[in-house]
Amino acid sequence: MNKYKTFKFKQFEIGQEKCAMKIGTDGMLLGAWADLSGCNTMLDIGTGSGLISLMCAQRYSELKIIGIDIDLGASEQAEENFKNSPWKERLSVKHIDFSELTLDTKVDAVVSNPPFFKDSYKANTDERTKARHSDHLTLESLFHSSAKILNKGGKLILIYPFDQVEDIYNVASENSFYIAKHCEVAHNIKKPVKRVLLEFCYQNLNDENIVSKLYLKENNSNDFSEQYIALTNKFHPFL
Incomplete structure (x- = not known):
């Protein structure tokens, strides 16, 4: 399939020709995993094509979502995808740097699949570099800015490479954030952990069961695991 073509999910479609970063597993995982129970408002940082926002809008029927992106093309793409979705009344987008964002009211959740490459080669376009590299959105900036716009009972939900978890x-x-959920993601049980899904909040829950594991594929085949199917089958047209 042409990577620039419209991608059809079960309840919505996504165009991505204007986006530096295309639809990938990280966004699918975060959009399906993020627990937004009890949340009325959500901010999606680095929304790109709007995938995570659309997945969350499908999952939570009362949730109002703002997507932001520093890249103009991505912002325009997300706006188009939002307008073409069944939930356009609950979705909006802003072309802005997160550090410059101001909102009339604080939000219940911040969700982000942020740019997290630190030491790899820069991409061949400025747009792709911004989308991939943490130069434009550092960990410090992400947490500091999130703290300013989250309600006291709010949550910050992220996906990052596992090798950055100590820094995070x-x-x-x-x-002043505490970990609430920590899910380690690997290709299968035989492979090392590559990603980690994280939920932070302002209250120390002192819960010993916050750590879980998620395997994308079965151990002895390239078939999707039962875990991954259960997590994403409301979205993938082929599951």
Whole structure:
């Protein structure tokens, strides 16, 4: 399939030709995993095509969502995808840097699949570099800015490479966030953990069961695991 073509999910479609970063597993995981129970408002940082916002709008029928992106093309793409969705009344987008964002009221949740590459080669376009690299949205900036716009009972939900988890925990602590959920993602049980899904809040839950594991594929085949199917089958047209 042409990577620039419209991608059809079960309840919505996404165009992505204007986006530097295309639809990928990280966004699918975060959009399906984020627990927004009890939330009325959500901010999607680095919304790109709007995938995560659309998934969350499908999952939570009362949720109002604002997507923001520093890249103009991505912002325009998300706006088009939102307008073409069944939930256009609950979705909006802003072309803005997160550090410059101001809102009339605080939000219940911040969700982000942020740019997190630090030491790899820069991309061949400025748009793709912004979408991939943390130069434009550091961990410190992400947590600091989130703290300013979240309600006291709010939550910050992220996906990051697993090798950055220690840094993430340190920055979270510096900004008075506590870990609520920690899900380690690997290709299968035989492969090392590559990603981690994280939920932070302002209250120390002291819960010993916050850590879980998620495997994308079965151990001895390339078939999707029962875990991944259960998580994403409301979206993928082929599951």
